[in-house]
Amino acid sequence: MTAPARTLDVRRSRSGGLPGWFAANSSGNTATVIERGFKVIRNQNWIIIVSGFFEPVFYLLSMGLGLGALVGTVAGPGGAPISYAAFIAPALLATSAMNGAIYDSTWNVFFKLRFAKLYEGMLATSLGPFDVAAGEIFMALFRGFLYALGFMGVITAMGLVTSWWALAMVPVALLIALGFASLGMAITSYFSTFQQMDWINIALLPMFMFSSTLFPITVFPQAVQWFIMALPLWHGVELMRQLSVGHFEASTWVHLGYFLVMSVLGVAFTTRRLRSLFLR
Amino acid sequence: MPVIEARALTKTYGDVHAVDGIDFDVASGESFGLLGPNGAGKSTTMRMIGGTSLRTSGTLLVNGLDPETHGPEVRANLGVVPQTDNLDTELRARDNLIMYGRYFGLPYSYLRPKADELLAFAQLTEKAGEKVDNLSGGMKRRLTIARALVNEPTVLLLDEPTTGLDPQARHILWDRLFRLKEAGVTLIVTTHFMDEAEQLCDRLIVMDHGKIVAEGSPADLIRRFSTREVLELRFGSERNAELVDDLRHYADSLEPLPDRLLLYTEDGEAALARVRADGHTPMTTLVRRSSLEDVFLRLTGRSLID
Ligand SMILES: Nc1ncnc2c1ncn2[C@@H]1O[C@H](COP(=O)(O)OP(=O)(O)O)[C@@H](O)[C@H]1O
Numbered sequence: 197m198t199a200p201a202r203t204l205d206v207r208r209s210r211s212g213g214l215p216g217w218f219a220a221n222s223s224g225n226t227a228t229v230i231e232r233g234f235k236v237i238r239n240q241n242w243i244i245i246v247s248g249f250f251e252p253v254f255y256l257l258s259m260g261l262g263l264g265a266l267v268g269t270v271a272g273p274g275g276a277p278i279s280y281a282a283f284i285a286p287a288l289l290a291t292s293a294m295n296g297a298i299y300d301s302t303w304n305v306f307f308k309l310r311f312a313k314l315y316e317g318m319l320a321t322s323l324g325p326f327d328v329a330a331g332e333i334f335m336a337l338f339r340g341f342l343y344a345l346g347f348m349g350v351i352t353a354m355g356l357v358t359s360w361w362a363l364a365m366v367p368v369a370l371l372i373a374l375g376f377a378s379l380g381m382a383i384t385s386y387f388s389t390f391q392q393m394d395w396i397n398i399a400l401l402p403m404f405m406f407s408s409t410l411f412p413i414t415v416f417p418q419a420v421q422w423f424i425m426a427l428p429l430w431h432g433v434e435l436m437r438q439l440s441v442g443h444f445e446a447s448t449w450v451h452l453g454y455f456l457v458m459s460v461l462g463v464a465f466t467t468r469r470l471r472s473l474f475l476r
Numbered sequence: 477m478p479v480i481e482a483r484a485l486t487k488t489y490g491d492v493h494a495v496d497g498i499d500f501d502v503a504s505g506e507s508f509g510l511l512g513p514n515g516a517g518k519s520t521t522m523r524m525i526g527g528t529s530l531r532t533s534g535t536l537l538v539n540g541l542d543p544e545t546h547g548p549e550v551r552a553n554l555g556v557v558p559q560t561d562n563l564d565t566e567l568r569a570r571d572n573l574i575m576y577g578r579y580f581g582l583p584y585s586y587l588r589p590k591a592d593e594l595l596a597f598a599q600l601t602e603k604a605g606e607k608v609d610n611l612s613g614g615m616k617r618r619l620t621i622a623r624a625l626v627n628e629p630t631v632l633l634l635d636e637p638t639t640g641l642d643p644q645a646r647h648i649l650w651d652r653l654f655r656l657k658e659a660g661v662t663l664i665v666t667t668h669f670m671d672e673a674e675q676l677c678d679r680l681i682v683m684d685h686g687k688i689v690a691e692g693s694p695a696d697l698i699r700r701f702s703t704r705e706v707l708e709l710r711f712g713s714e715r716n717a718e719l720v721d722d723l724r725h726y727a728d729s730l731e732p733l734p735d736r737l738l739l740y741t742e743d744g745e746a747a748l749a750r751v752r753a754d755g756h757t758p759m760t761t762l763v764r765r766s767s768l769e770d771v772f773l774r775l776t777g778r779s780l781i782d
């Protein structure tokens with residue numbers, strides 16, 4: 197047995213020609229991070245994959261059908277009465293887009309960074325921090341896409357959508373996921389312990405409870421309503437709800453704009469924090 | 477042009493000076509060692525070379541490029557074996573090699589035969605389809621080294637390559653590293669084992685508390701900082717300390733360790749004869765040649781392994 201033969205004539209350091217910031221942070225091989233993601237999904241136990249899909253479905257069945265039997269109909273977007281299940285279904289889609297994106301960009305990134313040391317291995321190759329971050333955010337969005345598609349199928353089968361506009365809920369779920377994932381990854385760069393990571397859950401749970409997911413925010417005093425309306429999930433829930441019945445008003449643009457701005461800021465923020473997150 | 481050129485290289489974590497202004501060059505094809513106890517700053521230096529740790533100050537060039545501003549390009553020619561294995565546990569052994577090669581942008585047509593060749597090199601051919609978690613510590617280590625070779629690096633960084641391996645696995649690994657050296661690969665090895673440093677390194681720096689305390693070839697360091705031979709005497713743990721002053725004049729110098737006294741002298745047998753002639757009765761004695769361990773002890777007054 198001799199040393200491995202040298203067969204690699206052409207060195208593929210594709211970063212060679214890239215300027216400034218990219219030369220330091222990317223090799224242009226981002227797609228290989230995504231390739232790994234798909235390979236792992238293919239090898240993975242399918243139960244792990246579908247469990248993420250069932251969570252909002254169980255919520256919908258227990259709250260929508262169970263609680264819905266007590267509540268009856270409620271006022272939907274524009275005031276038209278809709279069933280309680282149809283009221284919460286779009287909210288659950290927005291919430292699960294948020295939860296999946298946050299989980300992937302915070303806990304998952306934190307774990308792979310500090311414990312599995314997966315990124316340490318990747319960053320010892322010609323991959324740069326940008327490639328790892330962009331690839332992982334893409335994978336988070338892909339999982340979000342699968343879940344959103346599945347959930348759309350369920351609520352359509354249950355007769356909870358009444359407009360072709362509901363199809364737009366899938367790309368909007370991705371936009372919501374992008375907003376949360378990019379912000380989540382940037383925030384993770386400031387954390388170094390599990391206790392700090394717990395703060396994320398502490399912030400998310402009340403946001404889920406109060407962002408007009410399970411009941412309208414009109415039950416709260418005006419000041420509390422303003423506070424909730426400043427938070428992202430409320431915009432996601434309202435936008436999804438309007439899409440589910442195809443009722444639009446000026447606020448639709450506000451909700452959409454909120455997430456466009458959040459995504460742009462989140463990506464910029466994560467980009468700024470990339471080196472602090474991955475290089476230390 | 478040196479493969480690596482470090483000047484006043486410094487890394488601080490808060491108020492910990494992990495690497496405290498070190499200068500060194502590594503020539504192409506050289507086997508270069510960083511020897512020092514835990515916490516000396518060896519791993520931090522390695523990470524800065526790979527551009528995965530950002531330095532606090534100083535300059536560093538790897539193949540003429542700054543790894544902080546050209547990380548991907550620098551690492552395209554680097555093989556990195558980290559101190560703790562970071563294999564991808566969600567992929568099987570062979571896929572670990574192939575996927576890692578993909579990160580370098582290498583095509584499958586190159587990677588499939590390369591992966592098989594490297595598995596053979598690491599004596600892991602039968603484990604190709606095994607889950608990483610099912611491999612023994614030695615196998616994981618060899619797979620990690622095989623993985624670092626997938627891009628045919630010209631510079632291989634090995635951070636404590638044999639820590640945690642049994643003696644047989646260590647010798648297999650040293651043999652493999654020797655072949656790579658013969659093939660012209662520049663090796664940069666950190667270790668806190670003096671025998672490993674003596675086996676693998678043409679030249680080394682001895683580090684302590686982030687600073688370089690000595691530099692040279694193993695033989696050169698031993699010649700400069702130690703005597704030819706060492707006489708080890710054991711009088712039992714209580715008596716060792718009491719006898720330090722009595723025995724000092726039998727040797728060029730004396731280093732007391734908790735379990736034994738080390739007398740540095742050109743001729744160990746002669747010194748032992750004189751010690752005995754004067755009526756001292758050590759429980760056990762040993763005359764041996766000086767090693768890098770002694771160099772470190774004499775430079776810092778402490779052992780490499782604590
Ligand atoms: N990520 C880190 N954060 C804080 N301190 C660190 C970090 N990495 C290393 N250190 C500190 O820097 C010093 C040098 O560590 P290291 O380079 O790992 O030494 P060695 O590899 O020689 O054992 C140690 O005191 C260690 O605690």
Ligand SMILES: [Mg+2]
Pocket residue numbers: 515518519520559635
């Ligand atoms: Mg170390």
